[in-house]
Amino acid sequence: MNTAASRRRPATIHDVAREAGVSRGTVSRVLNGGHYVSPTAKAAVEAAIRRTGYVVNRHARSLITGRSDSVAFLLTEPQERFFEDPNFNVLLRACTQALADRDIPLILMIAGTEDERRRNLRYIEAGHVDGVLLVSSHSGDPVVTRLHEAGVPVVACGKPLGQTARIGYVAADDRGGARDMVRHLYASGRRRIATVGGPLDTPGGVERLAGYRETLDECGLPADETLIATGDYSRASGEEAARVLLERAPDIDAVFVASDLMAQGVLDTLARAGRRVPEDIAVGGFDDSPAALSSRPALTTIRQPWDRISAEMVRTLLARIAGEEPSAVILPTALVRRESA
Template structure:
């Protein structure tokens, strides 16, 4: 018995143009980034794409344009931190949303080991993506040198130490933010103020300590500073060390909410009341701050805006535009921990 397949014809750009009431050229420009298209026309094309079920032939378009129409989200940290640190997932979600609106693909790359560094460098050097969103950076990281050498367009989240002039960046004002957090503790009447820093080879680890020192001035005590790695466990270990050295400590500024949460746990086990005995302030306001008891005072980073600015800058550079850097403000969110 002979059978006849009942496949439905795939929609084309012509179908999308007809549904949107625009030219095929307008549809093509929307699909390839939305440049030189009015907001109304872009909205009409986006709706028509959904209605018709059209999707571009990525291979054909790549051959025609010399581009992959994809961007890498590059995290140079151990894999478990992608899930353990809420800031990374917020940035990942924001970047994915921004790129999906432009009909582009986000490729997740994690390079936390030397082997992963080599694999990622080879992948990027082969031209598999049009650009890179560099989400974390460590000073003297060889992967930074590889990125610069390959010439792949890159935008960094935070100022990469030693490479500030080599790529555009989107960052918060780390020093001003740290000064604001420290000033809040001083204005509460705290006098023995400690800090749990991030890694010294990261921009947040270095510049938040600078702001802390600047705000305290002559009252800065290096004995009240303990390093961490942004994780909750490191915050707990740092707080325990600070308490042992300075049992009269009455406030702590942690360079991340995760470390602040770890510090709170240690303080409570030590019988310290928060904030009556020790005030605690974190950094990020990524969602974790509200789960701590008491809820954390913290410096809020505008994660959605950071992701949006990074994607916009990167696509501008990919199109041949002049690179630039953006600095965004943070805001103090006062809760029960202070």
């Protein structure tokens, strides 16, 4: 290993070819799958690559193929909300690793402000990445349309709301998860089941509320709008929503909360109001975030399969890049029983 030499001038495909006694073309073929290469030549090339420490120059390759062999992870959130969300960490981490398995670097992009959005779109539309993993919770996000119009392969995390364009996405079964939780509350004898929903311009907000409504109906409980409050997924909004609920309907015996963070806030308010959980009121969360474990009592919640979501996002994005049509993937959630319900 000529470490010193390879540092000052990295080995090129020429060096490998010379070393192996073959032509550039043959080396290139070995690099790209090894079809139409004799076993002898292939072995010689592989040995030469090892000896020279050759690593392909991706820029040169990209220049001619037109592919960049990289993928953007684009986060479009006005606030820092997502970065505080523990789910986001899991998602980002798992996507990075799923891509790394295929030797594709992940480029992290954050488009909080209008300016950042413009810059990132410019970068993406210039063809500097082959595709985009999109994390954008809000409906009517102009980024989605722009990317779609530019013909850039996109896979969104969660169903993009209010989007006419056919765009691929991967999501947890929010509605099913909500149903499971409300059924669980009902099965444990609760009959006055309230809910704290998420923002209605997010898919989670819409679907989880729908699941709640469906299940109430299915169980024969009356639809009662005073039992429905809405938050913005923050802890503070959970506190506030619980206050409102207690005032409007003091006799509630269960709350299904659309996120663990909000559920923490709900627990705070309930504790302050002297209600015991789960004796007086059962509380069900959503996400199975670390907060669910650290809250007192520990939260019964719905686990979203983030590892599978990430894996599917990467898989479908690569399929899309390879020319397949956009697809929608919905993955099942799981009820996690702890102390609060």
